[in-house]
Amino acid sequence: FHPSHSIFSLPPVDKESLQNQIDELSTFSDTPAPSVTRILYTENDVLARRYIKGLMGQAGLSVHEDAVGNIFGRWNGSDPELGAVATGSHIDAIPYSGKYDGVVGVLGALEAINVLKRAGFQPKRSLEVILFTSEEPTRFGISCLGSRLLAGSEALVHVLKESVDDQNTSFFDAARSAGYAISQENLSNVMLKKGSYFAFLELHIEQGPLLEEEGVSIGIVTAIAAPASIKVEFEGNGGHAGAVLMPERNDAGLAAAELALAVEKHVLETGSVDTVGTVGIIVLHPGAINSIPSKSHVEIDTRDIDEKRRDAVIEKIHQSSIEVSRRRGVKLSEFRIVNQDPPAKSEHSIINAMEDVVQQLNLSHKLMISRAYHDSLFMARVSPMGMIFIPCYKGYSHKPEEYASIVDIANGVNVLALTLAKLSLD
Amino acid sequence: FHPSHSIFSLPPVDKESLQNQIDELSTFSDTPAPSVTRILYTENDVLARRYIKGLMGQAGLSVHEDAVGNIFGRWNGSDPELGAVATGSHIDAIPYSGKYDGVVGVLGALEAINVLKRAGFQPKRSLEVILFTSEEPTRFGISCLGSRLLAGSEALVHVLKESVDDQNTSFFDAARSAGYAISQENLSNVMLKKGSYFAFLELHIEQGPLLEEEGVSIGIVTAIAAPASIKVEFEGNGGHAGAVLMPERNDAGLAAAELALAVEKHVLETGSVDTVGTVGIIVLHPGAINSIPSKSHVEIDTRDIDEKRRDAVIEKIHQSSIEVSRRRGVKLSEFRIVNQDPPAKSEHSIINAMEDVVQQLNLSHKLMISRAYHDSLFMARVSPMGMIFIPCYKGYSHKPEEYASIVDIANGVNVLALTLAKLSLD
Ligand SMILES: [Mn+2]
Numbered sequence: 001f002h003p004s005h006s007i008f009s010l011p012p013v014d015k016e017s018l019q020n021q022i023d024e025l026s027t028f029s030d031t032p033a034p035s036v037t038r039i040l041y042t043e044n045d046v047l048a049r050r051y052i053k054g055l056m057g058q059a060g061l062s063v064h065e066d067a068v069g070n071i072f073g074r075w076n077g078s079d080p081e082l083g084a085v086a087t088g089s090h091i092d093a094i095p096y097s098g099k100y101d102g103v104v105g106v107l108g109a110l111e112a113i114n115v116l117k118r119a120g121f122q123p124k125r126s127l128e129v130i131l132f133t134s135e136e137p138t139r140f141g142i143s144c145l146g147s148r149l150l151a152g153s154e155a156l157v158h159v160l161k162e163s164v165d166d167q168n169t170s171f172f173d174a175a176r177s178a179g180y181a182i183s184q185e186n187l188s189n190v191m192l193k194k195g196s197y198f199a200f201l202e203l204h205i206e207q208g209p210l211l212e213e214e215g216v217s218i219g220i221v222t223a224i225a226a227p228a229s230i231k232v233e234f235e236g237n238g239g240h241a242g243a244v245l246m247p248e249r250n251d252a253g254l255a256a257a258e259l260a261l262a263v264e265k266h267v268l269e270t271g272s273v274d275t276v277g278t279v280g281i282i283v284l285h286p287g288a289i290n291s292i293p294s295k296s297h298v299e300i301d302t303r304d305i306d307e308k309r310r311d312a313v314i315e316k317i318h319q320s321s322i323e324v325s326r327r328r329g330v331k332l333s334e335f336r337i338v339n340q341d342p343p344a345k346s347e348h349s350i351i352n353a354m355e356d357v358v359q360q361l362n363l364s365h366k367l368m369i370s371r372a373y374h375d376s377l378f379m380a381r382v383s384p385m386g387m388i389f390i391p392c393y394k395g396y397s398h399k400p401e402e403y404a405s406i407v408d409i410a411n412g413v414n415v416l417a418l419t420l421a422k423l424s425l426d
Numbered sequence: 427f428h429p430s431h432s433i434f435s436l437p438p439v440d441k442e443s444l445q446n447q448i449d450e451l452s453t454f455s456d457t458p459a460p461s462v463t464r465i466l467y468t469e470n471d472v473l474a475r476r477y478i479k480g481l482m483g484q485a486g487l488s489v490h491e492d493a494v495g496n497i498f499g500r501w502n503g504s505d506p507e508l509g510a511v512a513t514g515s516h517i518d519a520i521p522y523s524g525k526y527d528g529v530v531g532v533l534g535a536l537e538a539i540n541v542l543k544r545a546g547f548q549p550k551r552s553l554e555v556i557l558f559t560s561e562e563p564t565r566f567g568i569s570c571l572g573s574r575l576l577a578g579s580e581a582l583v584h585v586l587k588e589s590v591d592d593q594n595t596s597f598f599d600a601a602r603s604a605g606y607a608i609s610q611e612n613l614s615n616v617m618l619k620k621g622s623y624f625a626f627l628e629l630h631i632e633q634g635p636l637l638e639e640e641g642v643s644i645g646i647v648t649a650i651a652a653p654a655s656i657k658v659e660f661e662g663n664g665g666h667a668g669a670v671l672m673p674e675r676n677d678a679g680l681a682a683a684e685l686a687l688a689v690e691k692h693v694l695e696t697g698s699v700d701t702v703g704t705v706g707i708i709v710l711h712p713g714a715i716n717s718i719p720s721k722s723h724v725e726i727d728t729r730d731i732d733e734k735r736r737d738a739v740i741e742k743i744h745q746s747s748i749e750v751s752r753r754r755g756v757k758l759s760e761f762r763i764v765n766q767d768p769p770a771k772s773e774h775s776i777i778n779a780m781e782d783v784v785q786q787l788n789l790s791h792k793l794m795i796s797r798a799y800h801d802s803l804f805m806a807r808v809s810p811m812g813m814i815f816i817p818c819y820k821g822y823s824h825k826p827e828e829y830a831s832i833v834d835i836a837n838g839v840n841v842l843a844l845t846l847a848k849l850s851l852d
């Protein structure tokens with residue numbers, strides 16, 4: 001079997017087994033089906049990780065974990081000194097989300113390895129499947145925690161030392177409770193040296209509607225939009241909802257409401273469809289119907305394929321926060337840009353390899369931008385990167401209705417398998 | 427001792443003991459001092475009730491409780507067949523509030539009884555101290571639960587049968603866990619017959635700034651503003667904060683933000699300083715920074731001394747909910763007016779009795795409106811009613827900074843004691 005010479009020798013994806021694995025993994029959830037909630041270092045996260053390590057072992061991969069819980073399953077190549085070709089994604093799931101986001105790129109990667117093994121393929125460069133820790137920012141407010149750290153952020157090490165979740169559990173205590181013998185020292189050891197990987201690939205559902213609408217099987221990602229997130233807090237005097245008259249109020253909740261609408265306005269004012277901004281979290285304190293909110297907490301997500309345009313939106317959001325706080329007489333007690341990442345470009349040689357494979361497999365494809373970010377955004381800092389998208393139902397993601405057909409998933413696995421094989425011989 | 431003849435024989439309020447009781451009661455709290463959080467039927471609520479029953483016993487009152495946990499401490503008069511004169515308030519506290527709201531009217535009532543006993547007074551009509559269950563709507567969304575039921579609401583009995591808290595614990599289960607042997611049958615027995623009480627009085631902190639600003643010791647309430655509360659829910663499609671472009675969104679969170687600002691606008695448009703409206707609760711689902719809110723829950727409180735004007739504001743809020751839901755393409759899945767109560771007027775004869783007492787005691791006073799509602803709003807449906815306000819620091823209430831000086835509290839206790847005595851001989 002040689003990836004460029006013949007596709008007919010590539011054995012079929014085991015669709016039934018792959019679908020069963022996706023379904024089984026979805027049962028490790030804090031909320032009832034069809035929703036999935038799997039939060040970093042919780043019991044269900046630990047159980048799901050154990051399940052993946054088991055599958056890695058069954059696939060004959062040698063497994064190791066780093067201090068934050070990134071999990072690596074390696075198939076040694078005939079020339080193990082060469083940089084490996086890696087692929088992977090995440091299995092954490094935000095509250096009440098679905099079962100395909102991330103999961104397709106982990107279980108799909110393992111099936112790609114199994115397909116290549118069944119084909120009798122022997123890699124030259126080692127192949128590696130990576131499960132990244134906490135792509136989602138749910139618990140500690142930091143997205144792509146595992147890949148961000150792999151990509152070498154000393155600043156992140158400092159942030160993690162101070163991080164607590166909303167139950168005031170420290171990052172270190174949470175990691176230890178999940179069995180990771182983590183220390184301030186070995187946290188820095190997570191970082192990869194440049195050149196560790198020859199290529200990094202990620203298979204993922206599109207999380208947008210384009211492939212489905214256009215009836216295209218495979219999206220080849222050329223760039224990942226630049227994400228940023230912001231935390232804002234307002235503080236007022238609060239008080240009794242009956243007794244404090246309107247002119248005497250400085251309502252932190254209404255400041256939050258105005259800011260949420262200002263985020264939408266600034267995004268729309270760019271006139272660009274590629275600019276998005278979202279307020280997914282508003283928390284009012286004390287949160288009683290007969291109490292004027294004395295504090296509000298707002299979390300904002302904004303992204304763009306154009307980094308400068310996104311940064312201009314962030315600046316406008318900052319100006320609005322100041323203006324609202326002054327006009328309403330509330331204190332802007334926090335305006336913190338949690339992350340403000342640049343976009344990432346896929347490697348031309350990897351895009352070319354994927355296009356060859358897609359043609360070989362006779363699948364329709366298009367080049368596209370990823371508006372969601374992924375661990376690939378950070379892996380691109382330490383490795384040439386490429387991403388494969390497959391269609392998903394109505395573009396739904398981050399909700400229970402999220403769905404990708406097993407046929408589309410199998411197409412993605414085939415493209416991934418052949419691209420891994422190709423690059424491993426490069 | 428006769429209340430009209432001499433004030434010199436009224437022994438002093440035991441300020442030290444009363445302040446100690448206020449401080450001790452505040453320690454039954456789910457949140458750290460100086461904040462107080464005491465929620466219906468929780469452990470701290472049960473412990474606080476036990477503390478009050480103990481004080482009732484020490485004051486020589488005979489104690490009984492009804493099926494929802496209203497607690498009655500009675501001092502039998504020489505003519506116990508006559509309608510009693512009752513006074514009381516609540517001890518539940520919304521999250522992160524203070525230690526005087528309600529409490530002054532319960533512990534102050536007990537001290538008024540003690541003062542009259544020390545004076546050797548013998549009531550003709552029985553005197554009764556009432557602790558009302560759940561004046562605050564925190565747990566089941568129903569304000570003045572105890573007094574509302576005493577005032578005879580069969581509709582409320584039906585609502586309670588269906589009520590659950592935000593942990594999905596039913597009202598009945600919660601009441602039973604607090605030791606109340608509650609059933610659907612004995613719930614209806616809580617209701618009072620008209621004529622049970624000759625008069626009902628309530629001592630309370632003003633929860634507004636007027637008495638303190640004007641340097642007046644006692645407020646005599648002439649009317650209680652008409653309160654209403656509303657629950658609203660919006661539902662949209664949610665989705666991924668990166669992948670769903672702005673034109674395709676129907677963001678339930680932004681609908682909530684718009685509605686909150688519309689509430690403020692409609693209230694201000696009345697041009698009346700007596701109209702207030704508050705959004706104390708906004709909950710977004712799923713509540714993740716990278717998820718477009720697919721659901722939002724909003725709770726609105728609006729009040730006015732003019733019932734028609736308040737009802738017009740409610741109608742405008744309803745129209746705005748419909749308009750926002752249509753324009754944003756979200757579903758208005760709930761618009762529920764939880765309560766829409768008329769205002770209550772104090773009884774002229776009670777106001778007169780209080781004015782006499784205040785002059786006898788040589789205290790400054792003013793007639794005023796209560797913008798906050800109280801158990802008195804509902805007791806007024808089954809009994810002649812009057813309220814005594816005392817100053818509080820900056821008008822603060824429903825927050826930890828809430829404060830009333832023991833001198834002002836003692837003045838209120840004296841006015842209450844003499845008014846109780848006067849009415850008991852009527
Ligand atoms: Mn995701």
Ligand SMILES: [Mn+2]
Nearest residue numbers: 101102135374
């Ligand atoms: Mn993902």
Ligand SMILES: [Mn+2]
Nearest residue numbers: 527528562824
């Ligand atoms: Mn209150």
Ligand SMILES: [Mn+2]
Nearest residue numbers: 527528561800
């Ligand atoms: Mn009160």
